[in-house]
Amino acid sequence: MPIFDDPRELEKLPLFEGLSEEELARLNELLRKRVFPAGTRVMSAQQPGEALYLLLEGSVKIQLDREDGTEITLALLGPG
Numbered sequence: 001m002p003i004f005d006d007p008r009e010l011e012k013l014p015l016f017e018g019l020s021e022e023e024l025a026r027l028n029e030l031l032r033k034r035v036f037p038a039g040t041r042v043m044s045a046q047q048p049g050e051a052l053y054l055l056l057e058g059s060v061k062i063q064l065d066r067e068d069g070t071e072i073t074l075a076l077l078g079p080g
Contacts, residue, residue, distance in 0.1 A: 003031040013054065013080060055079050 003010075007028035010016045016024065031054070036042055042053065042060070055077060062075040 001032075002028045003033045004028055015054075 007024040
């Protein structure tokens with residue numbers, strides 16, 4: 001199932017500005033929407049880069065976990 005009813009919604013994201021309607025439609029068919037509960041670890045630095053995540057709602061914390069168990073927050077990101 002496409003991520004948006006209208007593929008032109010993708011053009012609102014800077015990454016996809018300038019794509020043709022055909023390209024947006026094709027991309028929209030390839031994307032899948034996933035919802036993660038708060039506090040879910042989506043990926044780690046050790047994982048190979050096999051996916052692209054677009055943040056449409058909510059926020060995400062980019063953090064580095066130290067060996068001593070402490071965390072360093074690198075960024076807090078919102079939609080877009």
